[in-house]
Amino acid sequence: MERDHARWFKPGLQALPPVKHHLVDDRLHRLQWNENPFDFPPDLKEEVLQRLSATAWARYPLGLRPWGLIDRLARHYGVTQEEVVVSNGSSDLIRALLAGVLSPGDAVVMPAPTFLLYRQNARIQQAAIVEVPLVPDDDWALPVDAMIDAAVAHQARLTVLCAPNNPTGTVYTADQVRRIAEAVPGLLIVDEAYAEFCDQDLTPLLPLGNVVLVRTFSKLFSMAGIRVGYALAAPTVAGHLQKMITGFPISVFSEITAEVALDHADRFYAQRDLIVAERERIAAALRDLPGLRVFSSGTNFLLVEVPGAKHDLVQHLHAQHALLISDMAGYPGLDQCVRISVGAPAQNELVIAGFRGHFG
Ligand SMILES: Cc1ncc(COP(=O)(O)O)c(C=O)c1O
Incomplete structure (x- = not known):
């Protein structure tokens, strides 16, 4: 018998689209989800495991x-x-x-x-x-x-x-x-x-x-x-x-x-200081490129409005530098925007080089 399973759920839930499958390639530099680029320190992991x-x-x-x-x-x-x-x-x-x-x-x-x-x-x-x-x-x-x-x-x-x-x-x-x-x-x-x-x-x-x-x-x-x-x-x-x-x-x-x-906590705040300094370094480098708008940020990521076909930029960063950033097209008013999490310094170099290669 054909059953309408959807009607068993609340109307608000029925109206939502299905959950998308996100399988991320771990060999890429994952700068798309605003994660901390520095892993939990190994000696603290040891302390956790002992306890x-x-x-x-x-x-x-x-x-x-x-x-x-x-x-x-x-x-x-x-x-x-x-x-x-x-x-x-x-x-x-x-x-x-x-x-x-x-x-x-x-x-x-x-x-x-x-x-x-x-x-x-x-x-x-x-x-x-x-x-x-x-x-x-x-x-x-x-x-x-x-x-x-x-x-x-x-x-x-x-x-x-x-x-x-x-x-x-x-x-x-x-x-x-x-x-x-x-x-x-x-x-x-x-x-x-x-x-x-x-x-x-x-x-x-x-x-x-x-x-x-x-x-x-x-x-x-x-x-x-x-x-x-x-x-x-x-x-x-x-x-x-x-x-x-x-x-x-x-x-x-x-x-x-x-x-x-x-x-x-002090150790995480020290890492935070580095992330904040790196955020400002990336922002300054991208602001030097023609046509880009880098919005000011108080977080561990940057929102950047880019001219032209954004898809090409995302593809270029992926193909040339193994970088994964977020295309913000799903958000109101952000059709021309990408979001980049601040990475470790070497990853941020790749971001800057990738943007310069594309826009410079
Ligand atoms: C504003 C905001 N709130 C909450 C969360 C969810 O964080 P959690 O990992 O604690 O579920 C995120 C994750 O990106 C976020 O951006």
Whole structure:
């Protein structure tokens, strides 16, 4: 019997396109997903493995939540344990937040372009997505008044900001975010996935009560493969979010790795300084080439608008230099843009040489 399997799922899910298969060739220089180019240091991996081998694998972790990590995070960022929610990557916290907050028809306000996962999760919940365009001619500046007007006019249950923004790299000042938090009628998610690359820490906004900071170990701490993210929010907000998270959300391996990373945070910040210096070096080199527009970035990647057939550039970098970068055609307003993660210095040399070869 022919069955319409789609109808067994929520209408919002039925409307989404199928998940694409991404199989990445590991021999390429992978500069397309904003990863940290420096792997987790080998001596710290050793420390993780030693602690892991002294841990019982047959047992569920003690307590439903990773209390050891929650305690470390609370002490590291000067908040209470009740304000911390840990899960399996910040992607899972985004899913949990949007599923926990939005019902069909609820308004969610976000800038455009921004990280696609917000739009995707809002569509699954059949929320009414209100996008406020960033200003491309002003380096993708955030129109704060327009964000507030949209949130108030639609009585938005949720407003979302990625600070700094993926994929534009734009930094929003603490004052801009505070103004929005104070004026919106509902919750404000501030996704700080890249905040360390512009030395921003919006923890002082937590007392406003409606701010949820979403953070990840994937970027600064070179742990994208380990999958740890956390949210900080006022205790009552964190308490509701916690109900959306499964018991034992991360493995003992992930928990131990995140604890070791925090114990050695200085080393990751030193690597961060190098990544930031490299970002500015690439930006300066590309700005010297005719017709390119390199947007300012507070992250570990650069958004670049290129003249002519972008496909040819992507192909040239791939074929001549084994470089993989992101074509941003899927994002509103970014048809002529590519996004390049900052790599290790030798990889960045290839990027500069590849662009010079194509445009010089
Ligand atoms: C803005 C933003 N938030 C969240 C994530 C997801 O990170 P995680 O690895 O913690 O799921 C990304 C990943 O690129 C991102 O760009």
